[in-house]
Amino acid sequence: xxxxxxxxxxxxxxxxxxxxxxxxxxxxxxxxxxxxxxxxxxxxxxxxxxxxxxxxxxxxxxxxxxxxxxxxxxxxxxxxxxxxxxxxxxxxxxxxxxxxxxxxxxxxxxxxxxxxxxxxxxxxxxxxxxxxxxxxxxxxxxxxxxxxxxxxxxxxxxxxxxxxxxxxxxxxxxxxxxxxxxxxxxxxxxxxxxxxxxxxxxxxxxxxxxxxxxxxxxxxxxxxxxxxxxxxxxxxxxxxxxxxxxxxxxxxxxxxxxxxxxxxxxxxxxxxxxxxxxxxxxxxxxxxxxxxxxxxx
Amino acid sequence: xxxxxxxxxxxxxxxxxxxxxxxxxxxxxxxxxxxxxxxxxxxxxxxxxxxxxxxxxxxxxxxxxxxxxxxxxxxxxxxxxxxxxxxxxxxxxxxxxxxxxxxxxxxxxxxxxxxxxxxxxxxxxxxxxxxxxxxxxxxxxxxxxxxxxxxxxxxxxxxxxxxxxxxxxxxxxxxxxxxxxxxxxxxxxxxxxxxxxxxxxxxxxxxxxxxxxxxxxxxxxxxxxxxxxxxxxxx
Ligand SMILES: Nc1ncnc2c1ncn2[C@@H]1O[C@H](COP(=O)(O)OP(=O)(O)OP(=O)(O)O)[C@@H](O)[C@H]1O
Ligand SMILES: [Mg+2]
Numbered sequence: 001x002x003x004x005x006x007x008x009x010x011x012x013x014x015x016x017x018x019x020x021x022x023x024x025x026x027x028x029x030x031x032x033x034x035x036x037x038x039x040x041x042x043x044x045x046x047x048x049x050x051x052x053x054x055x056x057x058x059x060x061x062x063x064x065x066x067x068x069x070x071x072x073x074x075x076x077x078x079x080x081x082x083x084x085x086x087x088x089x090x091x092x093x094x095x096x097x098x099x100x101x102x103x104x105x106x107x108x109x110x111x112x113x114x115x116x117x118x119x120x121x122x123x124x125x126x127x128x129x130x131x132x133x134x135x136x137x138x139x140x141x142x143x144x145x146x147x148x149x150x151x152x153x154x155x156x157x158x159x160x161x162x163x164x165x166x167x168x169x170x171x172x173x174x175x176x177x178x179x180x181x182x183x184x185x186x187x188x189x190x191x192x193x194x195x196x197x198x199x200x201x202x203x204x205x206x207x208x209x210x211x212x213x214x215x216x217x218x219x220x221x222x223x224x225x226x227x228x229x230x231x232x233x234x235x236x237x238x239x240x241x242x243x244x245x246x247x248x249x250x251x252x253x254x255x256x257x258x259x260x261x262x263x264x265x266x267x268x269x270x271x272x273x274x275x276x277x278x279x280x281x282x283x284x285x286x287x288x289x290x291x292x293x294x295x296x297x
Numbered sequence: 298x299x300x301x302x303x304x305x306x307x308x309x310x311x312x313x314x315x316x317x318x319x320x321x322x323x324x325x326x327x328x329x330x331x332x333x334x335x336x337x338x339x340x341x342x343x344x345x346x347x348x349x350x351x352x353x354x355x356x357x358x359x360x361x362x363x364x365x366x367x368x369x370x371x372x373x374x375x376x377x378x379x380x381x382x383x384x385x386x387x388x389x390x391x392x393x394x395x396x397x398x399x400x401x402x403x404x405x406x407x408x409x410x411x412x413x414x415x416x417x418x419x420x421x422x423x424x425x426x427x428x429x430x431x432x433x434x435x436x437x438x439x440x441x442x443x444x445x446x447x448x449x450x451x452x453x454x455x456x457x458x459x460x461x462x463x464x465x466x467x468x469x470x471x472x473x474x475x476x477x478x479x480x481x482x483x484x485x486x487x488x489x490x491x492x493x494x495x496x497x498x499x500x501x502x503x504x505x506x507x508x509x510x511x512x513x514x515x516x517x518x519x520x521x522x523x524x525x526x527x528x529x530x531x532x
Contacts, residue, residue, distance in 0.1 A: 169395070176385045176396050182347050183385070185367040186377045188400030188448065 005140040010262040011255055016147040018254020019154035023209035024231025025238065025246035026161070027202030033241040034178040034198040035094040038101055042206065043228015044109035045086070047221060049079035049207025051116060054214045058127050060120065068130035075211045076204045083203030087196035094195075109224070116221035124220025150212045157208055158247055161201070165243070174198060230257075233277045239287025248288055253277070298323040298452055298483050299344065304353035304363075306336075306343045313339040315507035316353070321452065321485045326478050328494035328515065329487040330528060331504035337487035338380050340504070341456045344485070345377040346370040357452075372400050376450030380457045380487075382441040386430025390421050393429050393440055397447030407447070414443040417473070435466035442473065453477070455486040459493065471497050491528040495519050503528065 024046055031039050039045075053075020056066045066074070093104040131145035165171040177184035177194045185191045210223075217223065234253040238245025253273055260272035280288065299321045306314040314336045321327045329337050342348045344355055346367035355363040362370055371377070385393050394414060398407045415422035418439045424432060429440055438458060445453060458474065459467040467490070475497050478484055488494035495501050501518040503511040511524060518524050 169399070172388065172392055172396065173399060176388060179385050179387065180383055182367070183379060183383045184396070186345055186347060186371055186379070187396050187444070188368045188371045189396075190368050 002140070005142075006262070008141050009143070010258050012141070012143055012151075013147060013262075014255035014258030015251060016150045016254070017258060018234075018251040019151050020209040020213050020227070020250070021231050021234045021253050022247045022250025023154055023157065023205045024227060025235035025250045026158075026243065027206050028232055028235040029238070029241050029243060029246040030198050030202050031195075032235075033243075034174065035090070035195050037090055037094040038098070038105070038240075039090065039202075040102060040105040040228075040232075041086075041109035041112065042105075042202070042231065043224035043226075044112040045079065045082070045203050045224070046206040046210050046227055046231070047116065047224035048082065048112055049075055049203060050210025050214055050219055050223065051075075051120065051221075052078040052082070053207055053211035054127055054219055055120075057130075057211075058125065058219075072208070072211050075207045079207035080200040080204035083200035084196045086203065087192070087199045090199070091192065091195070109228075113221050113224065120221060122221060124218045124223070127214040127219055129215035144216070146212075146215050150216075153208065153212055157205060161205075162243070170197070230273070233274060237277045237280060237287055239289045242287065242289045245287055245289030252288070298358065299485070300354075300356040301340070301344070302354045302356070304340065304343060304350050304355065306339050306348050306350045308339075313507055314343065314350070317504070317507075317509055318353075319502050319509065319512055321483060322500070323483050324478075324481065325499040326474065326484045326486065326497055328491070328498035328501045329485065329504060330489070330491035330494055330501060331487075331510075332489070334506070335504040336507040337504055338456050339507075341377075341454050341485070341487055344370075345375055345454055347377075368400075371448050371450075374449070374451035376445035376448050376453045378441045378445045378453065378455040378458060380460060382434070382437040384429040384432070384437050384440050384444070387428055390425045390427055390429055390432070390440060393444050394447050397444035398449075400448065410447060410449075414446065418443055435462050435469070438462060438466070438470060439473075442470075446477070450482070452483045452485065455484065457487055457489065459488065459490050467493065491524075492530070495529075 024042065027042050028039065031037055053071045055061050056064055056074055057068055057071035059065050089108065090105070093101050129146040131149060135142040135144050165175055173184065173189045174194045174197060177189050177191045181191050230253060231250070234249035235246050237253060238247070238249025256276055257273040260268060264272065301317060301319050304314055304317045305312065317340060329340060331337055339348065343350050346365050346369065350363050353363065354361050357373055357375065362373065385396060388396065394411050398410065401407055415425070420436055421439055421443060424436065429437065432440060442458070455474070458470050462470065471493055474484060474486065486494060495515045495518055498515040501513060501515045502509055503518065503524060511518060511521065519529070
């Protein structure tokens, strides 16, 4: 095994983890864009979504072991429905100061985390991958099949999201109401419904990330904290509120983390990636992509 | 068409509209004029449902609508052209027009109406795939008007349609407003440019610090010496 293959392997691993961060970052950015709300409960929503899917696959519900793809779809849909409920809970917070949003959403996150400790216990469990655990070897580069699944499914979801927002009437209305809430409602858009849909999509994507991650991480009710924070850092890195920014930010963050873990020390993984984020933001506070605003009055 | 009865609208503790009553008659242009901060925009926003009055009623063809949200009121046939245009900057011109027709489901008819808008506003046709935020102020105003028309309104509310536009564009905008009215559309517009507004309007309402000072035919207002001196820059 030569140095180049090790590097490529590291980068692929980083892209895989980065895709998960991107899916999480999208949730932060979309909700921020449409409701003006920074949702610090999002990490916990990721955890909830993971359970919503994995519980069917791992035999937590009446000993059932439904196939992974079906568990995936159930988890995404359940967490999407949960997102609609969240809109009702978060709606009053969106009108308040950042301080109240912070307290309200962090508080909500704690409630969810503890609720899941009560239901499923604090103890976590490992989940076996639906794919073979033997790594594939392509041109000397070893790749875990689950990692390919992570990258492939995440990519499909992100392309689908872009197409939905760009092409469909509802997607356009979501973008319009994020741009100008009042005017969109004067055009007949039910803005609260658009917000509910936004939270549903954000939560569904978080569930997708969690269910994809489950076979490579340890599933437990505290799993959302670190990932939630990294997803948020990725969203900020790309420019909070920007959809391409969330994707770019997630991927960059994941690759940075993998490289610093592989070449420097895994003990510093978290620190190094965050330091890079801080440095980037000092140079360009609006994030890498920033907000695309074409304004002329 | 629309009757406003002793309307009171607040922003928190700020009492912006203080007991305003007036009527907009079907087929007419009514101009709401007055200085900065008189409460013109607040009145318009209260009618289209973006603000809700603390007291008073708004009757659209006899039905009270003051409690309805904006997304319901547009479905009843009230179109809104906001002050400052407020086109959706990162949607294209085409998409902005489609947003205007958001509550309609007659797809084929929407496409026809969109083409008709491009006949009325040929400059927009050339820019239909362009982002609305990249248009000039005048073009954005045309787009804001066309977008509101796409909702097929029976009543059009226009807040300061001439604000910030070059004199030649102002003239065009007022011509378009007259044309729309001749085509049967009822219009309530606000203007700081009282002179131009009262030229095309049938009736005028002069507001001052949240209250109505004068309400009369546009002709009588144009000839009223007090109005002339305070609002038309005569004398
Ligand atoms: N969002 C707001 N919050 C608090 N006060 C407001 C708000 N908008 C308007 N006001 C106040 O309400 C009063 C009426 O404002 P309004 O915008 O209706 O005036 P206007 O006649 O449209 O003025 P202009 O000609 O400048 O557009 C003003 O005193 C204004 O300061
Ligand atoms: Mg105004």
